[in-house]
Amino acid sequence: MEFDTVTMSRLITAMTLTFHIIFATLGVGVPLFISLAEFIGIKKQDKHYELLAKRWSRGFIITVAIGVVTGTAIGLQLSLVWPNFMQLAGNVIALPLFMEVFAFFFEAIFLGIYLYTWDRFKGKYTHWLISLPVVIGAGMSAVFITTVNSFMNSPDGFTIANGEFAAVNPLEAMLNPSSPVRIAHVVGGSYLTVAAILATIAAVALLRNKGAKDYHKKALKMTVIAMFVFSVLTAVAGDFSAKYLANNQTEKLAAAEWLFETEENADLILFGWLNEDNEVVGEIRLPGFLSFLAHGNFMSEVTGLEATPEDERPSLWIHYLFDLMVSIGFFLLAISFLYLVISKIKRWNVNNKFMLWLLALSGPLAMLAVEFGWIFAELGRQPWILRGYMTVNEAATSSPYITHMFFLFLALYIVLGTLFVITLRKLFKDNPAELEFEKQYPELEKGDDK
Amino acid sequence: MSYEIVGVTVLWLFLYGYLIVASIDFGAGFFAYYAKVTKRDHIINKIISRYLSPVWEVTNVFLVFFFVGIVGFFPSTAYYYGSALLVPASFAIILLAIRGSFYAFENYGSKQSNVYMFLYGATGLLIPASLSVALTISEGGFITEENGVVSLKYAELFTSPLAWSIVALAIAAILFISASFLTYYASRANDEGALKLVRRWALFWATPTIIMALTTMIALSQRNQRHFDNMLDLWWIFGLSMGFFLIAMGLLYIGRNYGTAFIAVMLQFFFAFFGYGIAQYPYLLDPYIHIESSVTNESMGLALIIAFIGGLLLLVPSLILLMRLFLFNADYAKGKK
Numbered sequence: 001m002e003f004d005t006v007t008m009s010r011l012i013t014a015m016t017l018t019f020h021i022i023f024a025t026l027g028v029g030v031p032l033f034i035s036l037a038e039f040i041g042i043k044k045q046d047k048h049y050e051l052l053a054k055r056w057s058r059g060f061i062i063t064v065a066i067g068v069v070t071g072t073a074i075g076l077q078l079s080l081v082w083p084n085f086m087q088l089a090g091n092v093i094a095l096p097l098f099m100e101v102f103a104f105f106f107e108a109i110f111l112g113i114y115l116y117t118w119d120r121f122k123g124k125y126t127h128w129l130i131s132l133p134v135v136i137g138a139g140m141s142a143v144f145i146t147t148v149n150s151f152m153n154s155p156d157g158f159t160i161a162n163g164e165f166a167a168v169n170p171l172e173a174m175l176n177p178s179s180p181v182r183i184a185h186v187v188g189g190s191y192l193t194v195a196a197i198l199a200t201i202a203a204v205a206l207l208r209n210k211g212a213k214d215y216h217k218k219a220l221k222m223t224v225i226a227m228f229v230f231s232v233l234t235a236v237a238g239d240f241s242a243k244y245l246a247n248n249q250t251e252k253l254a255a256a257e258w259l260f261e262t263e264e265n266a267d268l269i270l271f272g273w274l275n276e277d278n279e280v281v282g283e284i285r286l287p288g289f290l291s292f293l294a295h296g297n298f299m300s301e302v303t304g305l306e307a308t309p310e311d312e313r314p315s316l317w318i319h320y321l322f323d324l325m326v327s328i329g330f331f332l333l334a335i336s337f338l339y340l341v342i343s344k345i346k347r348w349n350v351n352n353k354f355m356l357w358l359l360a361l362s363g364p365l366a367m368l369a370v371e372f373g374w375i376f377a378e379l380g381r382q383p384w385i386l387r388g389y390m391t392v393n394e395a396a397t398s399s400p401y402i403t404h405m406f407f408l409f410l411a412l413y414i415v416l417g418t419l420f421v422i423t424l425r426k427l428f429k430d431n432p433a434e435l436e437f438e439k440q441y442p443e444l445e446k447g448d449d450k
Numbered sequence: 451m452s453y454e455i456v457g458v459t460v461l462w463l464f465l466y467g468y469l470i471v472a473s474i475d476f477g478a479g480f481f482a483y484y485a486k487v488t489k490r491d492h493i494i495n496k497i498i499s500r501y502l503s504p505v506w507e508v509t510n511v512f513l514v515f516f517f518v519g520i521v522g523f524f525p526s527t528a529y530y531y532g533s534a535l536l537v538p539a540s541f542a543i544i545l546l547a548i549r550g551s552f553y554a555f556e557n558y559g560s561k562q563s564n565v566y567m568f569l570y571g572a573t574g575l576l577i578p579a580s581l582s583v584a585l586t587i588s589e590g591g592f593i594t595e596e597n598g599v600v601s602l603k604y605a606e607l608f609t610s611p612l613a614w615s616i617v618a619l620a621i622a623a624i625l626f627i628s629a630s631f632l633t634y635y636a637s638r639a640n641d642e643g644a645l646k647l648v649r650r651w652a653l654f655w656a657t658p659t660i661i662m663a664l665t666t667m668i669a670l671s672q673r674n675q676r677h678f679d680n681m682l683d684l685w686w687i688f689g690l691s692m693g694f695f696l697i698a699m700g701l702l703y704i705g706r707n708y709g710t711a712f713i714a715v716m717l718q719f720f721f722a723f724f725g726y727g728i729a730q731y732p733y734l735l736d737p738y739i740h741i742e743s744s745v746t747n748e749s750m751g752l753a754l755i756i757a758f759i760g761g762l763l764l765l766v767p768s769l770i771l772l773m774r775l776f777l778f779n780a781d782y783a784k785g786k787k
Contacts, residue, residue, distance in 0.1 A: 065554030094522030
């Protein structure tokens with residue numbers, strides 16, 4: 001099979017982003033939980049939480065390392081793979097890219113200090129305070145990068161004169177119409193995903209039943225509460241995102257929902273498939289719910305794909321990505337809600353096998369939802385790289401070596417991914433929580449694991 | 451001063467910052483491996499890892515700053531350099547990735563394996579070699595633009611004396627900078643054994659650095675007469691650079707004030723680097739990217755400068771805190787904390 005340079009350019013970027021987003025998501029979310037755990041630990045004078053913060057931050061270093069190198073890769077690839085896009089867009093959207101580096105720098109400096117100063121300060125809160133710049137820096141990185149991606153969806157902050165961008169307003173470009181809702185959805189989603197992943201770690205440890213039960217139960221409770229909070233927030237932000245699409249980027253929502261013709265009281269279609277005549281079959285239909293999702297009113301009119309010229313429509317299979325993302329989101333909401341309800345009922349054991357199994361699944365599922373969401377966001381913008389101004393065909397590099405580079409990077413990510421897993425295993429397998437707890441706090445009573 | 455001058459000065463400062471911090475890091479990697487091969491790793495590797503562990507994430511950021519900044523201030527660099535450097539820059543990314551992961555996998559993961567130590571040492575020399583391609587092609591004549599397709603003339607590049615002398619200069623300079631920093635750090639930590647060893651390395655690598663600098667000048671005069679002539683006009687800057695080099699050498703040789711010696715090395719490279727950069731004015735890529743005509747619009751230029759100043763106000767105090775806690779904290783350097 002022969003691939004053209006545009007396809008290869010898209011593939012190499014898709015691959016880098018799919019890989020990077022795992023570590024970027026962890027990078028945004030984990031600091032918050034490290035900080036929370038340390039704070040609760042000081043407040044409750046509970047060494048379990050301190051150990052949680054220590055162990056999470058130790059694993060976090062490894063994810064940060066890969067996040068840094070893949071982040072550098074995508075940062076450079078923007079110019080290497082999409083030189084025409086960066087030449088054009090650099091004039092308008094360079095500001096948040098520049099600021100993201102500052103945010104990351106800020107985070108990196110304090111992360112270095114945080115990791116190496118556990119026992120260097122007299123006041124306990126001093127060390128905890130150092131975690132705050134890390135949390136803020138990580139969050140701001142996500143904010144700035146999301147504004148760049150939002151700009152690609154809803155370019156703003158310039159006018160066109162003689163085929164060039166004029167009257168540029170960098171702040172307006174950064175705070176373009178889709179930025180607020182997408183920032184909320186991305187940041188909320190990152191916190192949710194990390195909560196779910198940390199819950200998975202605790203749930204798996206409890207299922208394996210090897211010890212340090214109190215430690216893992218505390219971790220589970222803390223992360224599942226966070227899971228509930230952030231799944232609600234992320235769902236609300238997602239709803240605003242859908243409403244934004246319904247008003248401003250109709251083709252994306254229409255393609256995601258297989259709405260071909262503009263309709264009032266439009267149905268929400270879940271899953272299903274398209275037959276030869278492009279009719280939807282085998283779907284679950286929620287009458288009027290698409291109108292509700294789009295405009296908060298069951299009778300409202302939702303714009304269909306027909307309103308978009310044929311060569312400017314995204315591909316239809318993004319429907320599945322959208323549905324999967326939303327389904328997982330609701331699964332996480334339901335499961336964390338269930339956990340909270342059961343934990344309030346004294347007679348029931350909330351850490352039962354069934355519950356633990358469901359929670360063990362939630363981390364990987366949440367990460368999948370992040371991937372689905374991003375692929376949906378990117379494919380839903382096609383054929384544009386800068387909606388309305390430049391297509392991906394116009395933006396890609398013309399270098400024939402792009403195919404070679406694809407395989408080079410593929411090899412790199414395989415190696416990095418493998419080493420990541422091996423290192424994490426080494427780091428935690430021979431040093432389980434119960435062992436470390438005894439080693440670090442020998443003064444405390446043993447046998448609190450009953 | 452106009453935006454483009456402010457912009458390019460800031461960017462050049464970042465690149466200079468990267469030159470120094472990355473040189474220390476790259477050279478340390480090579481020395482760590484060399485010491486292991488020659489069975490002297492017990493003398494210096496503790497010092498090296500003690501310095502590098504807390505600061506490794508910071509090094510990379512200087513480079514990212516530079517390339518994000520240059521695309522911001524001069525968007526057409528993305529088009530020309532981005533198109534031409536796909537292959538060399540991709541190699542640099544891969545090497546940086548291997549190196550970056552070294553810290554995570556090796557330092558936090560397990561005991562030191564020979565393979566990874568070798569990669570750590572080798573990437574330290576290969577990364578500057580692949581990055582230096584950008585400096586070479588900026589001299590002009592290595593890029594063609596036909597029908598809107600920019601491509602790099604690989605044969606021309608690989609047979610160019612200038613390209614190879616820049617590579618050799620980069621490697622020699624890295625080892626010199628790194629060794630003189632490690633000399634200072636070892637003296638700070640009162641580690642006599644390590645000090646003796648790294649001081650010898652610093653003295654050794656000074657000579658190839660100067661020889662390659664002169665060789666590069668000669669190769670440049672054949673490739674880009676304009677740049678070379680401009681450099682001759684700025685002779686006093688290079689004279690200052692040479693003066694600081696001699697001060698550094700003198701201090702290293704008599705074996706005192708290693709801190710001052712390292713500052714002199716930094717100043718030596720500061721003047722050489724800025725002299726080289728100023729002489730290249732007004733081109734960022736001869737003859738395609740002219741600083742004045744390729745600069746971004748005014749509002750973006752202003753926004754970037756404001757963001758930059760704001761960022762510095764945030765970062766400089768943080769960096770000072772980092773350095774006080776680790777780099778210049780004598781107890782930490784000695785391993786007491």
